[in-house]
Amino acid sequence: MNKIAIIISSDQGVQIARTIRQELPEAELFATGKRESCTSVDSITAFVSEQFSRYDALIFVGALGICVRAIASSVQSKYTDPAVINVDSTGRHVISVLSGHIGGANQLTRRVANILGAEAVITTQSDNTGLWALDTLAREHRWHPETTVPMNAIITAFVNTRPTALLLDVKDEGTRYLERTAPEHVKIFYRFEDIDFQAVELLVAVTPYQHESPVQTLYYRPAVLHLGVGCRKNCDPTGVWESITRTLTAEKLSPHSLASVSTIDLKQDEPLVHDIARKAGIPLHVYTADDLKEIEVPNPSEKVTEVTSVPGVAEACALKSARNTRLLVEKQKQKLSDGNDFTFAVALDRTAERRGFIEIVGAGPGDPELISVKGKNFLEAADLILYAGSLVPVELTYYAKPNATVRSSASMTLEEQFSLMKEFYNKGLFIVRLHTGDPCIYGAIQEQMAFFDEYDMDYHITPGISSFLAAAAALQSQFTIPEKVQTIILTRGEGRTPMPEKEKLHLLARSQSTMCIFLSASIVDQVQDELLQHYPPTTPVAACYHLTWKDERIFRGQLQNLARIVKENNLTLTTMIVVGDAIDNRKGLSKLYSHKFKHLFRN
Incomplete structure (x- = not known):
């Protein structure tokens, strides 16, 4: 909400109003009489009558009766009236009075109640029963x-x-x-x-x-339909949009679902395409011939190819915008008057199709409650959950819905994993590929994405909390220290997987940054030797095993003893090694909260 008026009707309400304004700095304060930081009004009722439609929300602080009488003559429609809420003068109750859903009063009521630690009073039935608004x-x-x-x-x-x-x-x-x-x-x-x-x-x-x-x-x-358009030069736009909407309706498609209109750059100045975009209220996309030349269209035209080098402008543009390979409405040729020929075609946005889909989800470091809300939602919706069983706790799969298929990939070859996912995908089902931490950090998803790309399968990645972040939390350490360490390096030692020459540990160690070393417990002697080439022997280190799991273990020490710490405690591959002065550091605190920076927090 951009414009909020806070109206104070009692002396007791002044401090409450100022507290609300601290959290809603866009709000303006109004009160009868003279009060500091408030705009004075002669009459609350007269003020509301004159200013009612100027504000997105009115917050009354005081008696509910004053609020009701002040707005009574101005109330017209829930579709146009501003949100109105009332806070009693003790700050104990915040009441949604007017325009609860559409005007946003219910949402604002909850927010103000949270600011004051008050009880939100909302009488809308759907809100109180958990139903959709x-x-x-x-x-x-x-x-x-x-x-x-x-x-x-x-x-x-x-x-x-x-x-x-x-x-x-x-x-x-x-x-x-x-x-x-x-x-x-x-x-x-x-x-x-x-x-x-x-x-x-x-x-x-x-x-x-x-x-x-x-x-x-x-x-x-x-908004999931994409309209591609072609036309003769200087085509008269009169009646064209209306003709297109009639055709869409005849094809059982809603014009209100149009997301975009597009054409080739040769036609970008044509009044017709701009008229369509304006009347439909949708953006215009312009493509070059190079953008469209690889797109196969069902109704190619030699004449169009001669002029544009593209076999079909309308169809190619629709498919390009929709990122699809099939049309809902193939090329329509129309002419509303002599010399005013135009064509159009419609495609459904590929991401909106009810077809198979794969969501690669970052599970977080292990604790089932550290998965993102979005990741949890995907797990609850999935028809197939394929999880990295050796690295992801099985408890995360307990979010699965009834009748979902849940399988561990630990004993599967890549070919078996692909075969299982493709089986579900081809049925139009939803698949979650669950990886530990964040899937983009040592997640082994590159070869999977190559497979999905090869078979034209739709997928998306939901990030997760990486174990290096869990390490910082578990160590109660800020991995960046003002004026001393401002870089965090995520890397691994060189084991069976070769490291690029420029990324050898001893070269990265020259910066003496905070270093988080993945997948390297089995080569800890080599790791220690390389790090000691540039870090002092007394540099703090931590070996973090199964971060956030039930059997989490963390061992602190100095770099010169790292190998001994790992071996004596039988730490395995699922151990993160952290090295650097940032561990347990309480010096070099940020200057952000000094008096020199207080202007950043002023309204």
């Missing part, structure tokens, strides 16, 4: 809402837990949220044809497709 989901996930009956009727049926079908025939972050949080009275479907409409009273659908539903329906239109 259907009237704000579209805004939260950037969908366009459409309803077959008034929205209030949809919301009433939903909060009264009438049997509801949820159709998700495309996917994005929003659909994953709905899958994860679906209430008990909601049954999820991925194909419209599978819904038994005799058993449901309400349909909620996230879809770009125009289905004919026999029950009251709320459609959310995600």
